[in-house]
Amino acid sequence: MQNAVSVPSRRLSIWLSFFGFMLVGISSGVSGPILPSLGAYYHVGDATIGLLLLVSPFAYFLSSLSSGLLIEKFGLRWLLLLGTVIFALGFAGFGLRLPFLWLFGARLCIGLGSGIIETGFNIYISTQPRQETLLNNLHAFFGVGSLLGPLLVSALLTLLWGWNITYLFLVVLCLPLALGLGPLFSVPANIQDTQRDEPARKEGIFGATLKLPVVWIATLFLLVYVGVETCAGSWGYTFLLNERAQSPLIAGWIVSGYWLGLTLGRFFLQRQAERMGISSTVLVYICLICIVLSALLAWLVPSGISAALAFCLMGLGVAPLYPLTVAIMPKLVPSHLAASAISLLISISIIGLGVFPWLAGLLAQAVGIWTLMPFIILLTLAMIILWRVLARHIASPA
Structure with missing residues (x-):
């Protein structure tokens, strides 16, 4: 039971989760700025380098999808430790500057490791008291x-230490995470009980999870959410250059404001909503409306200032949606299916990273980049409909 874990141990485990998510974020943040150095070192073009970027999402999908089953077999602690080791091996491949073809294996390891780490810590935090706030903080990290x-890449390159030093530094950062998962990480009793009880069940966990309509509704919601977040972050720069005539420097700062709004929103919005007595269900509606209004502002008001305000507000709007969707899953499904439901939710949502930005690019090429904001509005309206269905299940869980 939850109170069987001491408060100091639980706090250390939570902070270890935050550190793990920050490490995955650093890994994501270094990949873009380091691509030019990677291409120059291996003498390959952008198209070839781009193939490397396709490997990690595929591996992430596989590892996230299977995490629920792996937790059942090996336990959460050992799965997270395995994910951390695989993650570090991927970094080591780049750090040691292996032959280029070997880097595909290294990217595979990075994708597998990040998928396990993110899914595992999402499952862990979803079992904690006040999981809505904690999950927002987790994703904020x-x-x-x-x-x-x-910043890490630019600092190391400025010091002329070589692009591979970044990845060796990431290997070093994996060490405290791996070590901490041993003595510091406390697995909640409800997860341990699930691991002991489930082998005796007649029906497979994954099969039972797939039969729950509410899981698919939540998965569709998160899939579309990932599309909204990624479209705004990836195509927003082009929109600002071509539609709002902003300089590359200003456009870059405005897009950074979007990501900053997303990060700050995850730290503060849920906490502020709790103080004001606003439920998570209502907070999601407020955030979805905020996305629609900010997209309308960026679309209809031809001003750089309005665009900057719109992107900051959009970042705040999307901020709590992912963690709150994960947080509600244990309330919507039987306890023994929660880990499998979360792993399914996270794994399928990764498809939105590719599908929706691709559709946005098709629209931009065929009609114009101005279609970005109407496209985001359309996706957000679909999210409002899906959340309305989910809200009914939250009000009257099965």
Whole structure:
């Protein structure tokens, strides 16, 4: 039971989770700025380098999808430790500057490791008291890592230490995470009980999870959310250059404001909502409306100042949606299916990283980049409909 874990041990485990998410964020943040150095060292073009970027999402999908089953077999602590070791091996491949073809294996390890770490810590934090606030903080630390990653790369390159030193530094950062998962990490009793009880069940966990309609509704919601977040972050720069005639420097700062708004929103919005007595269900509605209004502002008001305000507000709007969706899953499904439901939720949502930005790019090429904001509005309206269905299940869980 939850109170069987001492408060200091639980706090250390939570902070270890935050550190793990920040490490995954740093990994994500360094990948873009380091690509030019990678291409120059191996004498390959952007198209070839781009193939490397396709490997990690595929590996992330596989590891996230299977995490629920692996937790059942090996336990949460050992799965997270395995993910951390695989993660570090991927960094080591780049740090040691292995032959280029070997880097595909290294990227595979990075994707597998990050998928296990993110899914595992999401499952862990979802079992804690006040999980809505903690999950927002957890994902905020990913944002902190994403902001620190480019700074780390630029600092090391400025010192002329070589691009591979960044990855060796990440290997070193994996060590305290791996060591901490031994003596410091406390697995809640409800997860341990699930691991002991489930082998005796007649029906497979994954099969039972797939039969729950509420899981698929939440998965669709998160899938579309990932599309909204990624479209705004990836195509926003082009929108600002071509539609709002901003300089590259200003456009870059405005997009950074979007990511900063997302990070700060995850730290503060849920906490402020609790103080004001606003439920998580209502907070999601407020955030979805905020996304629609900010997209309308960026679309209809041809001003650089309004665009900057719109992107900051959009970042705040999208901030709590992912962690709150993860947080509600244990309330919507039987306890023994919670880990499997979360792993399914996270794994399928990664598809949104590729599908929706691709569709946005097709629209931009065929009609114009101005279609970005109407496209985001359309996706957000779909999210409002899906959340309305989820809200009914939250009000009257099965």
